[in-house]
Amino acid sequence: xxxxxxxxxxxxxxxxxxxxxxxxxxxxxxxxxxxxxxxxxxxxxxxxxxxxxxxxxxxxxxxxxxxxxxxxxxxxxxxxxxxxxxxxxxxxxxxxxxxxxxxxxxxxxxxxxxxxxxxxxxxxxxxxxxxxxxxxxxxxxxxxxxxxxxxxxxxxxxxxxxxxxxxxxxxxxxxxxxxxxxxxxxxxxxxxxxxxxxxxxxxxxxxxxxxxxxxxxxxxxxxxxxxxxxxxxxxxxxxxxxxxxxxxxxxxxxxxxxxxxxxxxxxxxxxxxxxxxxxxxxxxxxxxxxxxxxxxxxxxxxxxxxxxxxxxxxxxxxxxxxxxxxxxxxxxxxxxxxxxxxxxxxxxxxxxxxxxxxxxxxxxxxxxxxxxxxxxxxxxxxxxxxxxxxxxxxxxxxxxxxxxxxxxxxxxxxxxxxxxxxxxxxxxxxxxxxxxxx
Amino acid sequence: xxxxxxxxxxxxxxxxxxxxxxxxxxxxxxxxxxxxxxxxxxxxxxxxxxxxxxxxxxxxxxxxxxxxxxxxxxxxxxxxxxxxxxxxxxxxxxxxxxxxxxxxxxxxxxxxxxxxxxxxxxxxxxxxxxxxxxxxxxxxxxxxxxxxxxxxxxxxxxxxxxxxxxxxxxxxxxxxxxxxxxxxxxxxxxxxxxxxxxxxxxxxxxxxxxxxxxxxxxxxxxxxxxxxxxxxxxxxxxxxxxxxxxxxxxxxxxxxxxxxxxxxxxxxxxxxxxxxxxxxxxxxxxxxxxxxxxxxxxxxxxxxxxxxxxxxxxxxxxxxxxxxxxxxxxxxxxxxxxxxxxxxxxxxxxxxxxxxxxxxxxxxxxxxxxxxxxxxxxxxxxxxxxxxxxxxxxxxxxxx
Numbered sequence: 001x002x003x004x005x006x007x008x009x010x011x012x013x014x015x016x017x018x019x020x021x022x023x024x025x026x027x028x029x030x031x032x033x034x035x036x037x038x039x040x041x042x043x044x045x046x047x048x049x050x051x052x053x054x055x056x057x058x059x060x061x062x063x064x065x066x067x068x069x070x071x072x073x074x075x076x077x078x079x080x081x082x083x084x085x086x087x088x089x090x091x092x093x094x095x096x097x098x099x100x101x102x103x104x105x106x107x108x109x110x111x112x113x114x115x116x117x118x119x120x121x122x123x124x125x126x127x128x129x130x131x132x133x134x135x136x137x138x139x140x141x142x143x144x145x146x147x148x149x150x151x152x153x154x155x156x157x158x159x160x161x162x163x164x165x166x167x168x169x170x171x172x173x174x175x176x177x178x179x180x181x182x183x184x185x186x187x188x189x190x191x192x193x194x195x196x197x198x199x200x201x202x203x204x205x206x207x208x209x210x211x212x213x214x215x216x217x218x219x220x221x222x223x224x225x226x227x228x229x230x231x232x233x234x235x236x237x238x239x240x241x242x243x244x245x246x247x248x249x250x251x252x253x254x255x256x257x258x259x260x261x262x263x264x265x266x267x268x269x270x271x272x273x274x275x276x277x278x279x280x281x282x283x284x285x286x287x288x289x290x291x292x293x294x295x296x297x298x299x300x301x302x303x304x305x306x307x308x309x310x311x312x313x314x315x316x317x318x319x320x321x322x323x324x325x326x327x328x329x330x331x332x333x334x335x336x337x338x339x340x341x342x343x344x345x346x347x348x349x350x351x352x353x354x355x356x357x358x359x360x361x362x363x364x365x366x367x368x369x370x371x372x373x374x375x376x377x378x379x380x381x382x383x384x385x386x387x388x389x390x391x392x393x394x395x396x397x398x399x400x401x402x403x404x405x406x407x408x409x410x411x412x413x414x415x416x417x418x419x420x421x422x423x424x425x426x427x428x429x430x431x432x433x434x435x436x437x438x
Numbered sequence: 439x440x441x442x443x444x445x446x447x448x449x450x451x452x453x454x455x456x457x458x459x460x461x462x463x464x465x466x467x468x469x470x471x472x473x474x475x476x477x478x479x480x481x482x483x484x485x486x487x488x489x490x491x492x493x494x495x496x497x498x499x500x501x502x503x504x505x506x507x508x509x510x511x512x513x514x515x516x517x518x519x520x521x522x523x524x525x526x527x528x529x530x531x532x533x534x535x536x537x538x539x540x541x542x543x544x545x546x547x548x549x550x551x552x553x554x555x556x557x558x559x560x561x562x563x564x565x566x567x568x569x570x571x572x573x574x575x576x577x578x579x580x581x582x583x584x585x586x587x588x589x590x591x592x593x594x595x596x597x598x599x600x601x602x603x604x605x606x607x608x609x610x611x612x613x614x615x616x617x618x619x620x621x622x623x624x625x626x627x628x629x630x631x632x633x634x635x636x637x638x639x640x641x642x643x644x645x646x647x648x649x650x651x652x653x654x655x656x657x658x659x660x661x662x663x664x665x666x667x668x669x670x671x672x673x674x675x676x677x678x679x680x681x682x683x684x685x686x687x688x689x690x691x692x693x694x695x696x697x698x699x700x701x702x703x704x705x706x707x708x709x710x711x712x713x714x715x716x717x718x719x720x721x722x723x724x725x726x727x728x729x730x731x732x733x734x735x736x737x738x739x740x741x742x743x744x745x746x747x748x749x750x751x752x753x754x755x756x757x758x759x760x761x762x763x764x765x766x767x768x769x770x771x772x773x774x775x776x777x778x779x780x781x782x783x784x785x786x787x788x789x790x791x792x793x794x795x796x797x798x799x800x801x802x803x804x805x806x807x808x809x810x811x812x813x814x815x816x817x818x819x820x821x822x823x824x825x826x827x828x829x830x831x832x833x834x835x836x837x838x
Contacts, residue, residue: 045562109697109710120545120575129554132635136558139551140480143635151640151826155543156575157596161827165700170707172696173829174604175596177542177575185593192611198696198714214554217562218570280534281583281592286505286571295589298534416571417580419592 001261004275005191005202006428008268009088009256010368011080014355015051015249018060019083023365024372027380028401032354034235034247039211047225049232050211051249051356055079069149071121074162076252076361077207081163084203088256089268092168101266103168103201112171112199113164115254116186116206118179118360118415120156123212128153159207163254171199180320180415181279182206183253183363184423188277190257200262206364207252215248222287224324236357237384238321238350239328239396246322249356253364255371260428271371273428276307282418289326289414293334296412296420300338303422309408311339314346314424316379316404318366318411319396321350322357325389327414332392334412334420347404349397353383363413363421370409370425379404441610442687442838444680445524445673446778447516449625451487451666451765455519459775460782463790464811468764470649470664476631482645483638485652486629487666487766499585505568506581507546509667513578513625514585516671521586524673525685526619528587537590537617538583539608540671541601541624541770542575548630549573582621582671590617598825599732600696602669602773603833607694609674618679623774627667637665640826642736650794653767655733655760656740656804657795663735669771670778677838686838689781692818693719693834700828703738705746707830708822712750715832721818723751726834728789728807728814730776730821733760735767743822744801754805756820757812759783760792773823773831780819780835788813 012023016033026033034051042048053076057067060079067075085092091100092108103111128150132141152158156175164173172193176186183206190202219225226235226245236247263270280302282295304311317339320331335343351369358365373379378401385398408426413419446456451469453459462469469487478484494503494511502514521527530536549566550573556564571577576594583592591612595604602624609620628636637643644662646652653664680687695714699707716723729751732743747758761779768775783789789812797808818836825831 112696113698118574118576126554129551129632130558132632133555133558136555139555139631140477141551141631141635143481143638146635146639148639150636151642154636154639155596155598155826157543157598157601157825157829158827160597161698161700161829164698164828170698170710172604173597173698174601174696177594177596178579178592179571179574179576189593189595189608192615196611213562214557214565214569217553217557217565220562221565221567222570224570279591279593281538281580281589283533283583283587283589285584286568286577286580298589415576416574417576417592418583419576419580 003195003197004260004273005194005257006260006263006273007255007271007371008258008263009084011083012253012365012368013053013055013076013080014251014365015053018055027351027354027369028378030381030383030399030401032233032383034356035232040213045216046220046227047216048229049235049247051247052211053251070162071124071153072209073121073207074159076209077115077159077163077254078166080252080254081167081203084254084256085167108168109170110199111169111201112193113160113169113173114176114186114190114202114204115160115163116176116182116360116364117156117159118177118182118208119210121153122210122215124153126212126214163203167203169203178415178419179417180359181363181413181419181421182360184413184421185279187364187367188423191274194257194259200259202257203254204257205254206361208359208361209250210359211248211250234384236323236353238323238353238382239389239392240385241387241389243323246324247356249358251358251365252361253368270428272374272425275424275426276303277423278302279419279421282420284418287416289330291329291333293330293337296331296334296414297337299420299422303424307424311342313408314410315406316373316409317346317348318370319348319350320412320414321352323352328392332394335394343394347379347397347402348394349380349382351380366411370411373409374406374425377403377406439614440677441613441674441691442677442680443672443689443781444675444685444687445520446688447520447671448778449489449512449516449668450775451489451668454491456778463761463764466791466793468793470766475629481634483643484647485649485664487664488629489668505572507549507572509625509627510546510577510581512668514581516625517582517621520671520673526673531619533587533589535590535617536588536619537592537612538579538588538621539593539605540578541605542594542596543598543626543769544628545575546572546577547628547633551630551632597829599767599772600823600825600829600831601770603823603831606691606833610691613674613676618676620674621671622674623669623671624770625669626769626771629667653735653763654795655735656800656806658799660735660737660740664766666766666768669768670774689784689835689838692836696831698828703742705742708743708746709749711830711832712820715834719834726756726818726820727816728757728759728783728819730759730780730819732822732824733762744804748803753803757789758804758806759789761790763792763794773821776821780821783816783819784835784837787816
């Protein structure tokens with residue numbers, strides 16, 4: 001029997017709110033969380049805005065040692081994983097609350113972890129660098145000033161190790177790091193492990209905490225981020241003629257992904273099935289995109305075929321919508337190529353307008369948004385879209401959320417390195433019907 | 439449907455090609471030497487497995503030189519060699535039928551250290567326009583896909599030393615789903631001052647300054663490991679597709695398994711990963727002719743691996759190879775290089791020796807291949823790898 005992967009739990013930390021509920025309220029209100037950077041003085045930089053999380057690790061239950069050992073990126077992932085497990089009715093270890101299924105023994109060995117992340121513990125790696133190099137003075141850095149957990153910060157895999165350890169998961173664990181498509185590709189990786197039978201449950205998603213001087217500098221020098229600082233709440237304007245670049249974000253979304261029959265047997269709530277996904281390389285340029293969107297269109301086509309869905313069955317597209325002209329034209333072309341005339345009928349929106357671009361996390365945050373869209377039958381809007389770019393002529397759901405009949409939705413991502421990814425979420429019962437009549 | 443390896447590209451401290459690496463390894467020629475790239479007098483660690491004699495100007499296009507870290511240049515050269523070995527390149531198959539999946543850990547950290555120094559010393563305007571991707575963990579997959587026009591699936595996996603095997607498994611999954619050719623493996627390393635300081639912070643490096651005494655896995659004198667750089671890039675293909683284009687196979691990736699256990703000194707995850715890989719390959723333990731060990735070089739971790747091997751194979755039940763004694767531990771490149779070693783052993787029916795460790799000082803439960811290569815029938819090899827924090831992966835390679 002074909003094994004299928006479904007989402008049974010979610011945890012989100014996004015700019016504007018910790019937890020899935022505040023995240024969804026914010027998206028449907030069309031509220032933005034972009035602001036002038038507070039983590040350090042952004043005055044010397046070209047870009048001065050970001051979407052920061054007001055995250056207090058102690059208030060989220062992490063101990064002082066947890067906080068010292070883990071970079072912010074791991075803290076996000078662990079806190080989100082706890083929310084996702086609780087939401088799914090799973091408890092690490094044997095002493096679960098009434099009604100919760102215990103992740104212990106063989107169940108724990110059948111539970112894996114796959115976390116998407118683009119830039120690792122970049123905040124700690126930079127701050128440790130500043131210390132050991134004495135503010136950039138010394139090439140021969142002084143190791144004796146390093147923090148005891150510097151090696152853990154160095155390894156992006158520490159994020160997956162922390163999540164697996166906190167959850168007591170003993171199955172396959174990994175970090176997937178394909179830049180800005182990591183959040184989609186990690187969930188796809190997790191789906192593959194469930195389908196092939198390597199795990200029954202995967203704790204998956206993405207986390208990134210890149211709001212640091214070096215990340216800002218990287219995007220400043222290639223002029224990818226917005227230089228406009230006068231109205232931070234309206235800084236990210238995908239598909240708008242006045243857009244001026246992306247806005248860096250941070251956060252995480254962790255999902256409990258589960259084999260369909262396994263979830264049904266224990267009576268878990270099912271948000272959505274993930275019936276199809278694909279990634280393709282553009283083999284063109286590490287940061288540039290061709291305007292034809294050809295490889296993203298290919299990824300969408302393969303994902304729809306795998307899901308056995310026609311373009312007409314897709315009720316919503318969550319766009320990459322990073323807020324750059326290059327991206328908006330690239331993906332608009334990709335949607336037209338892959339979805340044909342139906343591209344003009346589907347609402348397409350970009351939530352980075354509200355929560356910024358959290359690199360390896362955002363793909364999973366957007367998958368969570370898609371699952372919530374299916375759950376509530378509501379499409380989140382593209383905030384800040386007031387002056388449509390005439391070259392982007394699809395329905396981008398400007399500023400206000402919209403009720404819609406949704407059985408299946410599509411999300412896409414595009415990343416440095418040339419990565420183009422697409423993933424479909426659907427009501428599993430729809431897929432049952434379609435498959436029985438196919 | 440089975441996955442075979444049709445091309446090998448090696449970049450190792452003791453050899454800049456698969457043949458040079460293999461003859462050095464059989465000969466017991468070590469690549470461990472004092473670090474000569476910067477002054478190590480202020481550090482407690484002075485030895486490493488450096489790739490020497492690598493001339494990127496001859497092997498990497500001029501255009502890519504300013505935008506790549508040393509480890510990406512080595513990965514590009516290894517990918518070129520692997521594809522040449524496989525007789526594959528742009529146009530061999532349709533563009534979407536060839537993908538790339540590599541393991542990563544360091545990213546381009548030396549490049550990163552230079553740019554961090556510019557940022558903190560001079561300001562953001564002085565940071566390289568290539569910094570956004572040169573330090574980045576996905577850089578090797580992106581650059582290899584671009585250089586060879588491969589538009590199929592792209593993947594990057596990270597689990598420290600275990601990643602080299604996880605990348606192979608990722609590639610096999612894509613092949614099973616319909617992409618006939620995947621470039622995979624890992625090349626890694628960060629032998630720059632910040633990279634060394636970071637690895638020193640792990641508390642797991644050997645501080646011995648004599649190359650013969652520093653990295654002694656499974657030996658009672660084990661006192662830590664040495665860092666190294668390099669790895670291997672492999673071309674993995676669907677068997678029938680490779681046959682159709684007349685590409686000979688070096689071996690089959692017949693089994694894979696992975697598990698996680700964060701308890702220090704635990705053998706559990708290694709045993710579970712190995713059992714899963716054996717089951718996947720359809721082999722019992724007695725079907726394995728040799729093991730390439732993870733070889734942490736720490737007393738507790740070596741003990742755990744010896745416990746695992748003993749549980750799986752019985753006392754001295756299988757020859758155990760530790761070619762890492764000649765290269766150090768290469769982060770995500772290590773298990774990829776061990777996979778290349780396994781394929782070469784399958785080809786030549788000979789097992790490479792470990793150096794520097796003394797049989798009488800090792801765990802009697804292990805049949806370590808020490809000092810001299812061992813000629814023996816080699817039909818299936820188990821490669822083991824552990825990643826810091828609790829990751830364990832295992833792969834079974836068999837004759838094609």
